[in-house]
Amino acid sequence: MNIIVCVKQVPDTTEIKIDPVKGTLIRDGVPSIMNPDDKGGLELALRLKDSCGANVTVISMGPPQADVMLREALAMGADRAILLSDRKFAGADTLATSYALSGLCRTLDYDIIIAGRQAIDGDTAQVGPELAEHLGLPQITYVADAKLLENGNLLVHKENEDSVQVLEVEGKCLLTVLASAFDARYMSVSGIMEAYNKEVEVLGADKIDVEEGKLGLAGSPTKVFRSFPKAMKEPGEVHEVTPEEAVELIVNKLKEKHII
Amino acid sequence: MDFSYSKTEQLFLQMIRSFAENEVKPLAAEVDEQERFPLETVEKMGKLGIMGIPVPKQYGGAGGTVQMYIMAVEELSRVCATTGVVLSAHTSLCMAPILEHGTEEQKMKYLPKLASGEWIGAFGLTEPNAGTDAAMQQTTAVDAGDKWILNGSKIFITNASYANVFIVMAMTDKSKGTKGISAFIVERGMPGFSIGKKELKMGIRGSATCELIFENCEVPKENLLGAEGKGFGIAMKTLDGGRIGIASQALGIAQGAMDETVKYTKERKQFGRAIAKFQNTQFQMADLKTKVEAARLLVRSAAWKKDNGIPYSADAAMAKLFAAETAMEVTTKAVQFHGGYGYTREYPVERMMRDAKITEIYEGTSEVQRMVIAGHLFK
Numbered sequence: 001m002n003i004i005v006c007v008k009q010v011p012d013t014t015e016i017k018i019d020p021v022k023g024t025l026i027r028d029g030v031p032s033i034m035n036p037d038d039k040g041g042l043e044l045a046l047r048l049k050d051s052c053g054a055n056v057t058v059i060s061m062g063p064p065q066a067d068v069m070l071r072e073a074l075a076m077g078a079d080r081a082i083l084l085s086d087r088k089f090a091g092a093d094t095l096a097t098s099y100a101l102s103g104l105c106r107t108l109d110y111d112i113i114i115a116g117r118q119a120i121d122g123d124t125a126q127v128g129p130e131l132a133e134h135l136g137l138p139q140i141t142y143v144a145d146a147k148l149l150e151n152g153n154l155l156v157h158k159e160n161e162d163s164v165q166v167l168e169v170e171g172k173c174l175l176t177v178l179a180s181a182f183d184a185r186y187m188s189v190s191g192i193m194e195a196y197n198k199e200v201e202v203l204g205a206d207k208i209d210v211e212e213g214k215l216g217l218a219g220s221p222t223k224v225f226r227s228f229p230k231a232m233k234e235p236g237e238v239h240e241v242t243p244e245e246a247v248e249l250i251v252n253k254l255k256e257k258h259i260i
Numbered sequence: 261m262d263f264s265y266s267k268t269e270q271l272f273l274q275m276i277r278s279f280a281e282n283e284v285k286p287l288a289a290e291v292d293e294q295e296r297f298p299l300e301t302v303e304k305m306g307k308l309g310i311m312g313i314p315v316p317k318q319y320g321g322a323g324g325t326v327q328m329y330i331m332a333v334e335e336l337s338r339v340c341a342t343t344g345v346v347l348s349a350h351t352s353l354c355m356a357p358i359l360e361h362g363t364e365e366q367k368m369k370y371l372p373k374l375a376s377g378e379w380i381g382a383f384g385l386t387e388p389n390a391g392t393d394a395a396m397q398q399t400t401a402v403d404a405g406d407k408w409i410l411n412g413s414k415i416f417i418t419n420a421s422y423a424n425v426f427i428v429m430a431m432t433d434k435s436k437g438t439k440g441i442s443a444f445i446v447e448r449g450m451p452g453f454s455i456g457k458k459e460l461k462m463g464i465r466g467s468a469t470c471e472l473i474f475e476n477c478e479v480p481k482e483n484l485l486g487a488e489g490k491g492f493g494i495a496m497k498t499l500d501g502g503r504i505g506i507a508s509q510a511l512g513i514a515q516g517a518m519d520e521t522v523k524y525t526k527e528r529k530q531f532g533r534a535i536a537k538f539q540n541t542q543f544q545m546a547d548l549k550t551k552v553e554a555a556r557l558l559v560r561s562a563a564w565k566k567d568n569g570i571p572y573s574a575d576a577a578m579a580k581l582f583a584a585e586t587a588m589e590v591t592t593k594a595v596q597f598h599g600g601y602g603y604t605r606e607y608p609v610e611r612m613m614r615d616a617k618i619t620e621i622y623e624g625t626s627e628v629q630r631m632v633i634a635g636h637l638f639k
Contacts, residue, residue, distance in 0.1 A: 072271065
């Protein structure tokens, strides 16, 4: 079985601030990490590898610095790493990104593609589902568990807000995965020792199955107009009172704030 | 000179720091409070290859460097000095002498199980009357044809009650003094070998420090480590390496106390401002930070020499002396910066100060380190 895992290098948003004037992320000095949901996806792939001997290929699109994240994936147990890196990919929105990734996937042998649910920098949750559409694959999002059945099908738990759907999928498919469901393993010391002895294949646009006009900024219909930090809401108060007391309390609060 | 970490070391640092933060730190207070050996952590370290970092792959290790091993001891000790010394004693005092002085059969028999963490290692040199004066060994080993018979006892043995393999020094010929000392590989369960009382300690309270008792203990002939009469040299060389590990432990404790103090002094307000804003805090912390970095360079330099086959005995002694005294100074001042809270178990600096003290004592006291350094200086 061949599994492709899509991973993205993102700034560690627990340590990031937003420029109050420009409204953009201040990335200077902020460490880069493997996107947590993608790491969860890699963990699922590695568990399938542990249980049934799959071949795991991690793919990413990004600047050459993403190399270190792919080395981390190799040290965790991935077999092969490919980085799409080319100026022609620059400025890509989710559509152009998923299109480029689909061009790479078409050149690879695969049975399952696993992506993280969403990246912590963009929070769109679009790239995985769009990739499935480009490739004409069935997709299951918000995956919390997946096992290979004896008949070769996958049994997948899809986590909805208030329920879990158990689905059996036959043939090629794409899954998007939740980090919270897959506690990712650490890199092993021997994996780390080998990580830089392996090759991270770096491919440009000419090496994948795509039309150049659909890549990068030119292929991106989405334009970010503005981003800004959300104002923090004050913590709420809980009062356990009778309905009559509640009315009085609310009226007084509204008067206090000069609303009525 | 290149002071930067290699790409492989950077990846390793990322892993070990995350492991220490997520798996080791949450247990540190409990391990200390309950004087409990962190066996579950050792099992996790075994699975990840941390228990066999500098052991070559052909013996089941990760094939890493001494530099990586000491990075691990530092990062673990930064959050839990007990876990740091478990790894240090296992690696430097048990696996290293087997690797450096063992026969091929001994290496194949012991290293794979030790490097995988299935077995834990320990080292027995110290006796009630042979501490700093390690040559005064009373434990004896008598050649009984097809086996050695050991009699005597060892004290203050790190990892003892959980260890499976012990490197033990014993007198095979009292008339020859230090040249009559030999080293043996003793396994838990060998007839006549038992673990004695557990010490109740000031710090590193989770590490199992016990007595070893040999009563007509039968050790197979092939378990002599190195040649007969070479045990004292093996012990001294082992301690040279061990000192780099303990220096890293001290460095980790110092760094952990620095981290806690920076965080606390930025949060704690007195006289209307954070105490980190006072120049007294800033100047004292600047001095401590300088010492911690100086200790780190000494430790890394000693490890670099060991990795590159350059003699490092004096370097290891200097690294341990300076790092241990720095750890004691940093942790004592860290408690002072925390004031009354620092004296309570609510904050980890209280534990760190207790943990730091042992680094000035074991694997050669600070006085022994000065003897070693002076010995190299005036030879």
